Amino acid sequence: xxxxxxxxxxxxxxxxxxxxxxxxxxxxxxxxxxxxxxxxxxxxxxxxxxxxxxxxxxxxxxxxxxxxxxxxxxxxxxxxxxxxxxxxxxxxxxxxxxxxxxxxxxxxxxxxxxxxxxxxxxxxxxxxxxxxxxxxxxxxxxxxxxxxxxxxxxxxxxxxxxxxxxxxxxxxxxxxxxxxxxxxxxxxxxxxxxxxxxxxxxxxxxxxxxxxxxxxxxxxxxxxxxxxxxxxxxxxxxxxxxxxxxxxxxxxxxxxxxxxxxxxxxxxxxxxxxxxxxxxxxxxxxxxxxxxxxxxxxxxxxxxxxxxxxxxxxxxxxxxxxxxxxxxxxxxxxxxx
Numbered sequence: 001x002x003x004x005x006x007x008x009x010x011x012x013x014x015x016x017x018x019x020x021x022x023x024x025x026x027x028x029x030x031x032x033x034x035x036x037x038x039x040x041x042x043x044x045x046x047x048x049x050x051x052x053x054x055x056x057x058x059x060x061x062x063x064x065x066x067x068x069x070x071x072x073x074x075x076x077x078x079x080x081x082x083x084x085x086x087x088x089x090x091x092x093x094x095x096x097x098x099x100x101x102x103x104x105x106x107x108x109x110x111x112x113x114x115x116x117x118x119x120x121x122x123x124x125x126x127x128x129x130x131x132x133x134x135x136x137x138x139x140x141x142x143x144x145x146x147x148x149x150x151x152x153x154x155x156x157x158x159x160x161x162x163x164x165x166x167x168x169x170x171x172x173x174x175x176x177x178x179x180x181x182x183x184x185x186x187x188x189x190x191x192x193x194x195x196x197x198x199x200x201x202x203x204x205x206x207x208x209x210x211x212x213x214x215x216x217x218x219x220x221x222x223x224x225x226x227x228x229x230x231x232x233x234x235x236x237x238x239x240x241x242x243x244x245x246x247x248x249x250x251x252x253x254x255x256x257x258x259x260x261x262x263x264x265x266x267x268x269x270x271x272x273x274x275x276x277x278x279x280x281x282x283x284x285x286x287x288x289x290x291x292x293x294x295x296x297x298x299x300x301x302x303x304x305x306x307x308x309x310x311x312x313x314x315x316x317x318x319x320x321x322x323x324x325x326x327x328x329x330x331x332x333x334x335x336x337x
Contacts, residue, residue, distance in 0.1 A: 005181030010064025039268020043164030043293030045147035057167035058143035082118030116325020118297030124185035142297035143167035164293030168301025264323035
């Protein structure tokens with residue numbers, strides 16, 4: 001039996017920094033209001049025409065991860081791409097990565113649509129493929145381009161101030177030392193609340209492209225993201241705590257054994273709530289939402305990469321990844337670095 005481990009990490013964010021004060025020029029908001037509710041100070045947005053897409057950002061992050069893994073791009077056996085903002089309605093960005101990386105092999109490519117939990121789900125899927133011996137090196141990417149699909153007016157401010165663009169990537173590699181690598185993953189969903197954090201159009205069931213074009217209603221908000229913020233917050237703090245404890249219990253670990261918790265960067269207040277609940281120190285939790293906002297499927301790999309780059313994750317550390325988001329979906333990954 002094999003284990004999988006993360007052998008390489010990388011991330012990419014656009015160079016264009018958008019501050020809270022910048023947003024106040026577009027909508028009725030201000031820096032104090034945004035920081036008080038979310039902890040966000042700035043985020044990155046692509047600049048139209050600069051060539052950044054969900055796929056290209058993912059490729060740039062992947063190239064760094066592959067180099068750091070010490071392998072060649074053609075050593076990649078499989079690609080898993082997590083996003084809610086694909087370049088096209090179809091095909092998904094996984095195959096575009098296979099093309100744009102210039103892989104000589106026609107490896108499989110899988111797209112994951114689990115929004116904020118996407119990277120955690122993708123890591124879990126990759127871990128299973130490696131455990132069975134089917135693949136040796138799997139490229140996992142989380143990438144999002146939110147900025148071009150947000151309602152950047154006062155009407156949409158409760159959602160639009162939160163999200164940013166960026167990508168993170170990891171190479172998962174076969175590890176024969178069973179004391180290292182990913183120990184377990186834990187995934188959940190609760191679809192009864194699907195519409196509490198959603199983007200309805202275009203969608204075959206309710207708001208398909210032909211309906212939107214026929215009505216051409218400038219007040220139609222069904223193609224902008226909707227979030228019931230307080231309800232999502234209440235569910236997030238509950239599910240974060242549950243799924244972290246589930247992972248610890250499955251491996252006979254205590255909260256005190258956590259060396260680094262990388263939570264999905266949804267809202268700094270959620271991370272702080274979990275930190276206080278578990279009585280973790282600032283050195284045991286990594287947050288970077290202040291700089292990047294919520295980058296959905298990209299947030300965990302970006303944060304994980306930055307924490308590792310800053311020397312906050314060392315060999316032998318117990319690292320916990322946790323995410324909660326639209327669906328609702330949530331999950332955790334427990335690993336020994």
